[in-house]
Amino acid sequence: FLISSFTGNFSQVDKLWSTIPAIYAWMCVTDTRTQLMASLTTLWSARLTYNFYRRGRYDGWPFNLFGGEEDYRWVILRRGILGGCWTLYWNWLILYIASPSLVAWSIAMKRTHCGYEEGNTLNAIDKIAASIFLFALCIESMADNQQLRFQNRKLHALSAVCGLASATTAENNKDVMDGFCQSGLFAIVRKPNYAAEQLIWISYYLFSVAATWPQSEGTVSLVNWSMGGFVLLCVLFQGSGWLTEEISSSKYPAYRDYQRRVPLYMPKMSALWNLLIGEGN
Numbered sequence: 001f002l003i004s005s006f007t008g009n010f011s012q013v014d015k016l017w018s019t020i021p022a023i024y025a026w027m028c029v030t031d032t033r034t035q036l037m038a039s040l041t042t043l044w045s046a047r048l049t050y051n052f053y054r055r056g057r058y059d060g061w062p063f064n065l066f067g068g069e070e071d072y073r074w075v076i077l078r079r080g081i082l083g084g085c086w087t088l089y090w091n092w093l094i095l096y097i098a099s100p101s102l103v104a105w106s107i108a109m110k111r112t113h114c115g116y117e118e119g120n121t122l123n124a125i126d127k128i129a130a131s132i133f134l135f136a137l138c139i140e141s142m143a144d145n146q147q148l149r150f151q152n153r154k155l156h157a158l159s160a161v162c163g164l165a166s167a168t169t170a171e172n173n174k175d176v177m178d179g180f181c182q183s184g185l186f187a188i189v190r191k192p193n194y195a196a197e198q199l200i201w202i203s204y205y206l207f208s209v210a211a212t213w214p215q216s217e218g219t220v221s222l223v224n225w226s227m228g229g230f231v232l233l234c235v236l237f238q239g240s241g242w243l244t245e246e247i248s249s250s251k252y253p254a255y256r257d258y259q260r261r262v263p264l265y266m267p268k269m270s271a272l273w274n275l276l277i278g279e280g281n
Helices: 002-007 012-016 019-028 031-052 073-079 086-108 124-159 172-177 192-210 227-251 254-260 269-276
Strands: none
Touching: 012 019, 012 031, 019 031, 031 124, 031 192, 124 172, 124 192, 192 227, 227 254
């Protein structure tokens, strides 16, 4: 927070958010399950760090460690969208994000807390969790690329003499004219990245459920203390989603109609069916 206040760039925490979780995960590897979780976390970290890099957030590195492009949402917060309480909100958000990381780090420092058991092998729930994780990661990567292509197309259209003629299809023309991406995955849900990220955290929780898999007699425990992690992250995305929705609807007149047509996180069955049979956008 002090560095962010001094530099005027409040995206400093983002530079750590994409890398620190992978480090913590490898610190806690003691068996096959935790090794799988650390490997998946590394893939997640690589995707997020790369997307962060190509959006300009690491500009100036390594000579200017605290430079780079700032997330546009902090600019909006400084204008008083939260009634002038953006500094209080920032402190709360940092604590909200950092607390689970501090807990994970403290546990990871003592390997005896990782629940190591000789012969603790993977089971069906582990495979389901890993499959969901990889599926959600693919969705995030696809959404990253679609959004990047749209932003480049939009920038080119605004700077080109021919204007919207630079867009090759009517669908792309509509996206550029309206000012926001609403094709591809964005025709199914308005926030595919946010939806997939929440799914990733839910799938990560399933690994803790898998750890309770009965070795002989007994039942699988579907609820344990670690569920607080994915619950808090999902709650965080509700607030972040609300903020970005407010920003988009205030900037683009057509966004209200987009909100009526396309759900925020949960896709409509009709949209999934059209995608399955090849009639989706």
